[in-house]
Amino acid sequence: MGTIDISFLSLGIGLLLSFIPLYYLWKFKTGLVKATAIAIIRMIVQLFFVGMYLKYLFLWDNPWINILWVVVMIFVASHTALARTRLKRSVLMIPIVIGFLFSVITIGVFFLGIVLQIDNIFDAQYFIPIFGILMGNMLSSNVIALNTYYSGLQREQQLYYYLLGNGASQKEARAPFIGQAMIKAFSPLIANMAVMGLVALPGTMIGQILGGSSPNVAIKYQMMIVVINFTASMLCLMITITLSSNSTFNKFGVMKPVFKEEK
Incomplete structure (x- = not known):
């Protein structure tokens, strides 16, 4: 049995969990809300790009x-x-x-x-x-x-x-x-x-x-x-x-x- 894939819809629902730490960072006026939001967005974009080029690296295997x-x-x-x-x-x-x-x-x-x-x-x-x-x-x-x-x-x-x-x-x-x-x-x-x-x-x-x-x-x-x-x-x-x-x-x-x- 292989690894169960995560659909994009399920991934989006799962990412909503990040609003919980963001809420507490905002509530206690840490000043980290913007930095955290940017970090989460960067992580998502970067990992998608990593997935794309790793796919071809594994495909070529040169x-x-x-x-x-x-x-x-x-x-x-x-x-x-x-x-x-x-x-x-x-x-x-x-x-x-x-x-x-x-x-x-x-x-x-x-x-x-x-x-x-x-x-x-x-x-x-x-x-x-x-x-x-x-x-x-x-x-x-x-x-x-x-x-x-x-x-x-x-x-x-x-x-x-x-x-x-x-x-x-x-x-x-x-x-x-x-x-x-x-x-x-x-x-x-x-x-x-x-x-x-x-x-x-x-x-x-x-x-x-x-x-x-x-x-x-x-x-x-x-x-x-x-x-x-x-x-x-x-x-x-x-x-x-x-x-x-x-x-x-x-x-x-x-x-x-x-x-x-x-x-």
Whole structure:
């Protein structure tokens, strides 16, 4: 038995539920009604477009087109990550692109080729969803971590220079700030991991069960999805922070201006 389709009429009726949170946002004068309404509309339009082009990607199932899609998505994700931070594009664009590119390819190919052992790792059925999941999770964790890392260095300059003045190398002086960035970025993921399957069933598992997979198959996929997301996000973060730090600190350990000037 396949997944039950949702008619456009049923979808429209279901979307009416969004008026409940919108009402409470309006009632308590949060100022978020307009932003939420725009976000919902954007989500609907964007997902319809995604559905349209994914249909053709799956239909063509061409390795070169699939690779091109991943490359484009990496640049889009990098641009989005920068847009969500207060950091200068000139400082972080190249480190973020390299971090995304290396992490998503390394972990994605490892999962598809070694764990799943599929003959064609560029098969659209596996290649596109797995690489898409990886990029989505890497994006959110990197945005949080980079903001935390550079904001911490700016806010606690005295601590940073104190560590340098007491004989610490630049890497050693920056280590506490990297640790704080990791805590901020990965604490929610670790918390969700700890209660996964007890408090709620994760999305990947639900999707596979609805698609007809047995629960035993679904839980194995879910375990691996969590692990590869965690690993790829951590790898991407370390590459991005390492490369960006090399360009944002001079030989004396002084941080160059990295934040956008507020207008």
